[in-house]
Amino acid sequence: MPYVTDKSRDLFARSLHVLIEGVSSPSRGPANYGAYPLFMERGEGPYIYDADGNRYVDWMMCYGLEPLGHAHPCIVQAVSEAVATGPHFAAATEIEVEVAELIQQMVPSAERVRFANTGTEATMAAIRLARGYTGKPKFIKFEGHYHGWYDDFLVSVHPAEPGRLGHRNDPIKLVESSGLNRQALDDTIVVPWNDLQAVERAIDTYRGQIAAVITEPVMANMGIIPPEPGYLQGLRDLTRDNGILLIFDEVTTNLHVPSGTCQKYYGIKPDISTLGKALGNGLPVAALVGRADIMEALAWGGVLHYGAQNASRIGLYATRAGLQELNRNGGEALHHAERIAQRLTAGLRELFAERGTKAIVQNVGAMLQIFFTERPAIRDYRDFCANVNQAKFKEFARALFKYGVYLSPSPVLHSIATAAHTDEHVNVTLDAMRRALRDIGQ
Numbered sequence: 248m249p250y251v252t253d254k255s256r257d258l259f260a261r262s263l264h265v266l267i268e269g270v271s272s273p274s275r276g277p278a279n280y281g282a283y284p285l286f287m288e289r290g291e292g293p294y295i296y297d298a299d300g301n302r303y304v305d306w307m308m309c310y311g312l313e314p315l316g317h318a319h320p321c322i323v324q325a326v327s328e329a330v331a332t333g334p335h336f337a338a339a340t341e342i343e344v345e346v347a348e349l350i351q352q353m354v355p356s357a358e359r360v361r362f363a364n365t366g367t368e369a370t371m372a373a374i375r376l377a378r379g380y381t382g383k384p385k386f387i388k389f390e391g392h393y394h395g396w397y398d399d400f401l402v403s404v405h406p407a408e409p410g411r412l413g414h415r416n417d418p419i420k421l422v423e424s425s426g427l428n429r430q431a432l433d434d435t436i437v438v439p440w441n442d443l444q445a446v447e448r449a450i451d452t453y454r455g456q457i458a459a460v461i462t463e464p465v466m467a468n469m470g471i472i473p474p475e476p477g478y479l480q481g482l483r484d485l486t487r488d489n490g491i492l493l494i495f496d497e498v499t500t501n502l503h504v505p506s507g508t509c510q511k512y513y514g515i516k517p518d519i520s521t522l523g524k525a526l527g528n529g530l531p532v533a534a535l536v537g538r539a540d541i542m543e544a545l546a547w548g549g550v551l552h553y554g555a556q557n558a559s560r561i562g563l564y565a566t567r568a569g570l571q572e573l574n575r576n577g578g579e580a581l582h583h584a585e586r587i588a589q590r591l592t593a594g595l596r597e598l599f600a601e602r603g604t605k606a607i608v609q610n611v612g613a614m615l616q617i618f619f620t621e622r623p624a625i626r627d628y629r630d631f632c633a634n635v636n637q638a639k640f641k642e643f644a645r646a647l648f649k650y651g652v653y654l655s656p657s658p659v660l661h662s663i664a665t666a667a668h669t670d671e672h673v674n675v676t677l678d679a680m681r682r683a684l685r686d687i688g689q
C-alpha cells in the first residue's frame with residue numbers, strides 16, 4: 248500500500264480556522280513537521296496510528312509520557328476505576344498518601360511530596376520555594392536546559408548560532424519569548440553545563456545572592472548529553488559548601504533510567520526535585536519533592552503553591568498503577584527499556600559505521616539521540632550549537648515516517664524506549680533507518 252497522509256493534510260487545513268498552527272504546542276506543528284503535522288488517532292503498546300490508518304513504531308512516546316507504552320491495560324483499568332468513582336474531589340484523599348509513599352520509595356530525597364499537574368508548575372514552584380526558604384533572589388540555570396515555559400526559565404534554551412552565545416565565561420542570555428517579565432530574568436544566572444569552574448565563577452560573582460542551582464541531571468532537551476563523571480557530585484559539593492539549594496529537574500528523566508530517577512542512578516541527593524511526564528503515564532501528574540524542612544515552607548501557603556486540579560484521582564490512579572507495574576520484579580520493565588535503548592544505540596552505531604554516515608548516538612537509560620555531527624561526542628549546548636547538523640536530523644526523522652517509524656523531528660528532542668518495545672521493534676527500526684539514510688544521501 249502506498250504511504251498517504253491525505254487525511255492529516257485535510258485536518259490541518261480545517262484546523263487552521265480554529266487552532267494556531269493546527270496544534271496546542273508549537274513543537275507539534277509545522278516548525279518540526281514541515282508542511283503539515285501527522286494527526287494521530289490511536290496508540291497501542293509501541294505503536295501509534297495516524298488519521299490515514301498508517302501504523303508507526305513510536306519512539307517519541309509523547310515525549311516520554313508513557314513508559315509502559317500506549318494504553319497499557321493496567322492504566323486503562325486504573326483510569327476507568329477512578330472515573331467511575333469520581334475523577335477528582337479537590338479534597339484530601341488516600342490515593343495522594345499512597346502515591347506519595349510510592350514516590351518516597353523511588354526518590355531518596357523525597358522526604359515530602361507536593362503534587363502539581365505539569366512539569367512547568369513543578370519547576371516554577373521549586374524556584375519560588377528555594378527563594379522563599381533561603382530568602383535569596385537569584386538562581387543558576389544552565390545553557391540549553393529546559394524547565395518549562397515560566398518567564399524566569401526562558402533564556403538560552405533553544406540552539407542558536409554560535410556567534411550569538413557570547414564568551415563562555417559570560418554567556419549572553421538569549422531571551423526565548425516576547426512578553427516576558429524582563430525584571431524576572433535579572434535574577435536568572437546562565438552558565439554552561441558540564442563545567443564546574445563556570446559554576447564556581449558564578450557563585451563568586453553573585454556571592455550571598457543565590458538561592459538555588461537548577462539542573463537537568465542528564466541534559467535531555469538538547470538530545471541526550473550525559474553528565475561528565477563527577478560533575479553532578481561536584482555540583483552537590485559546591486552548592487552545599489556555599490549554602491545554595493540544589494534542584495534536580497527530573498521531569499523528563501524520571502522513569503526512564505533503571506531505579507526510576509537519575510539521583511538514584513548517579514547516587515546524588517539534591518535538596519529539591521521536580522517530577523512529571525512519565526509519572527502520570529499519559530495523564531497530567533507532576534510533583535515537587537524534597538527535604539522536609541524545606542518543603543515545610545509550603546505550609547499554610549507561606550510559600551504559595553495552589554491548584555484546583557492538583558492530585559486529581561484520575562491522574563493518581565494512573566500513577567499508582569504505573570509505578571506498581573514498573574516496580575514489579577525488581578524494576579524489570581525499566582531494565583528492559585534500557586536494554587532496548589542500548590540495542591538500538593549499538594545497531595545505529597554499526598549502521599553509521601557501515602555506511603560512513605557522519606553521525607553519533609548518545610544514550611542514557613531508555614533515552615537516546617542521534618546527532619549528525621563530525622564530532623566524537625556532544626558535551627554541552629555550545630558544542631551542540633556549533634557542531635550538530637539540525638536540518639539533517641529533521642530530514643532524517645521525516646524520511647522515516649513512510650517506513651513506519653516515528654521519532655520527533657526536532658533535533659533537540661530525544662527518543663525513548665519503553666516496556667512495550669521489543670528486539671523485533673529495534674530490528675524493524677534499524678531497517679527503516681537504513682532506508683531513510685539512503686533516501687537522504689547519508
Ligand SMILES: Cc1ncc(COP(=O)(O)O)c(C=O)c1O
Nearest residue numbers: 365366367393394395496498499
Ligand atoms: C526537564 C523539563 N522540565 C520541565 C518541563 C516542563 O514540563 P511540562 O511540559 O509538563 O510543563 C519539561 C518539558 O519538556 C522538561 O523537559
